[in-house]
Amino acid sequence: MHEEITRMLFGVIDELNQLRPAEEHLEKNLATPLAGDSGRLDSAGLINLIVVTEQKTAEELGRPILLTDDRTMSQVKQVFGTLGTLADYIQLLLNEKRDG
Amino acid sequence: MEIKAFTVADLKTALLSEDFWHTKTLPITKHRALSYSHNPRADKDDPVLLVAYQDSQVIGYLGILPDNIFVNNTVYKFGWLTSWWVDPSCATTGVGTILLFKALNAYQQQLGVSGSSKEARKALDASQKFKALKTLKGLDISFRLNVTRAILRKLPRLEIFRVLFKIFDDMMDEVVNLRSFFWRRGNDICQRLSFEYLSSIDEETGQFIQRHHQHDLTRKGKADLNWMMMYPWILSAPLKDSAAKRYYFSSRSEKFYYLGVKVFEHNNEMVGFFMLKVRDDRMSVVYSYFESQHALSVTAAVVYHTLAMDVSALSLYDEQLAASFSELRCPCWSAKAVSREFSLSKALADIPLTNYRLHGGDGDLAFY
Numbered sequence: 001m002h003e004e005i006t007r008m009l010f011g012v013i014d015e016l017n018q019l020r021p022a023e024e025h026l027e028k029n030l031a032t033p034l035a036g037d038s039g040r041l042d043s044a045g046l047i048n049l050i051v052v053t054e055q056k057t058a059e060e061l062g063r064p065i066l067l068t069d070d071r072t073m074s075q076v077k078q079v080f081g082t083l084g085t086l087a088d089y090i091q092l093l094l095n096e097k098r099d100g
Numbered sequence: 101m102e103i104k105a106f107t108v109a110d111l112k113t114a115l116l117s118e119d120f121w122h123t124k125t126l127p128i129t130k131h132r133a134l135s136y137s138h139n140p141r142a143d144k145d146d147p148v149l150l151v152a153y154q155d156s157q158v159i160g161y162l163g164i165l166p167d168n169i170f171v172n173n174t175v176y177k178f179g180w181l182t183s184w185w186v187d188p189s190c191a192t193t194g195v196g197t198i199l200l201f202k203a204l205n206a207y208q209q210q211l212g213v214s215g216s217s218k219e220a221r222k223a224l225d226a227s228q229k230f231k232a233l234k235t236l237k238g239l240d241i242s243f244r245l246n247v248t249r250a251i252l253r254k255l256p257r258l259e260i261f262r263v264l265f266k267i268f269d270d271m272m273d274e275v276v277n278l279r280s281f282f283w284r285r286g287n288d289i290c291q292r293l294s295f296e297y298l299s300s301i302d303e304e305t306g307q308f309i310q311r312h313h314q315h316d317l318t319r320k321g322k323a324d325l326n327w328m329m330m331y332p333w334i335l336s337a338p339l340k341d342s343a344a345k346r347y348y349f350s351s352r353s354e355k356f357y358y359l360g361v362k363v364f365e366h367n368n369e370m371v372g373f374f375m376l377k378v379r380d381d382r383m384s385v386v387y388s389y390f391e392s393q394h395a396l397s398v399t400a401a402v403v404y405h406t407l408a409m410d411v412s413a414l415s416l417y418d419e420q421l422a423a424s425f426s427e428l429r430c431p432c433w434s435a436k437a438v439s440r441e442f443s444l445s446k447a448l449a450d451i452p453l454t455n456y457r458l459h460g461g462d463g464d465l466a467f468y
Contacts, residue, residue, distance in 0.1 A: 035193060035194035036192075036193060037193065039192035039193055041192055042191050042192055042219075043186065043194075043196030043200070043223040044219070044222040044223040044225075044226045045226075046194050046196075046197045047197050047200070047226040047227045048226040050197070051227060051228050068201040068204070069205065070205050073103075073197075073198045073201050073202055073205070074103075076194040076197065076198050077101070077193070077194065080194055
């Protein structure tokens with residue numbers, strides 16, 4: 001499952017990079033910082049990432065998730081710290097859905 | 101990072117607290133907090149200010165102005181986003197995103213936006229949560245040439261010639277004054293109008309507004325306009341005080357006030373009411389109420405006031421007033437078509453909005 005999530009997130013990065021100048025392209029790497037003290041995304045960039053990730057999770061993994069609820073917003077630095085922490089969080093949400 | 105949501109009741113408490121006002125950056129000014137806490141459309145438990153703190157210092161904030169949309173006999177509560185700010189040094193920490201989504205969550209995704217900065221617009225568009233309402237079209241009319249300001253803004257090194265530019269401006273102003281004098285004398289509309297000024301909405305005007313606001317998106321009434329006039333966000337003050345230096349948005353201007361104007365025809369029939377906002381040398385009509393057949397008279401009354409007051413520009417955000425202005429053939433240097441964008445979150449998309457009217461002061465625009 002983690003591999004599928006990672007692949008989906010790399011697709012998200014491809015989509016975001018189309019909107020960003022070449023020198024600001026994000027690397028397709030789980031260590032890539034997103035938001036936080038060493039973050040690379042401004043408000044519009046992070047919002048874009050959240051929206052595209054929600055859409056692609058539903059389309060490619062077949063299960064919708066919500067990344068804008070108060071629970072996620074209370075831990076933005078932890079969830080969106082890097083691409084890897086985001087992948088872990090999506091896996092947690094999907095597992096919670098599966099377990100009901 | 102900690103996000104605190106202040107309700108109307110919390111803001112009332114904050115106004116009495118010393119600590120709230122001691123941060124290096126202020127999340128709100130005292131007079132704006134007074135306004136938020138007296139909003140007649142807000143309940144005491146409505147969150148109206150979200151503040152992001154890091155190490156007890158403010159790194160971001162977002163205001164919400166509770167309001168109502170009226171469609172037939174149904175009222176829909178929502179909030180206008182206002183004063184969304186993030187400390188530039190924290191731009192990539194996610195604080196702006198947290199503030200926006202916390203605001204959306206607090207209002208069940210039901211928010212509106214009236215005008216916004218380029219950065220805010222980019223972020224709001226990225227959220228895909230908002231849908232544009234109809235564009236409010238208007239006119240921006242220059243009555244004074246103001247060459248001094250135009251030149252010195254572009255070429256500040258010519259400051260030494262300020263006196264010469266000013267003399268030129270004064271001469272041009274006299275040309276306008278002369279043309280205006282003849283316009284007023286030759287325009288019989290102005291001669292058959294009389295006015296009554298209001299610093300708060302009286303009973304007659306309240307009823308007049310009520311008869312004319314049925315198609316308005318937010319149907320402002322006596323209590324709403326009184327609240328705006330009584331609790332401005334901008335104070336008339338000559339210099340920046342310590343609060344203005346610590347608050348990102350406008351909090352003072354050399355000249356700022358509202359004026360309510362009742363318009364009567366010669367037979368003493370009230371034909372219109374408009375609320376003016378004067379900020380420095382610019383006047384705007386923020387709310388106006390009249391029957392279509394009196395649009396020309398009301399526009400003439402607005403122009404008459406612009407010429408009588410020492411302002412150089414007039415903003416009219418009403419299609420009928422803007423159309424009537426061309427008909428009046430009033431002397432001016434330029435009349436530029438302008439527009440204002442409003443949007444509502446998609447969660448409000450089910451509201452059956454048809455043929456609604458927006459005013460130039462809707463959202464938070466009456467306050468700036």
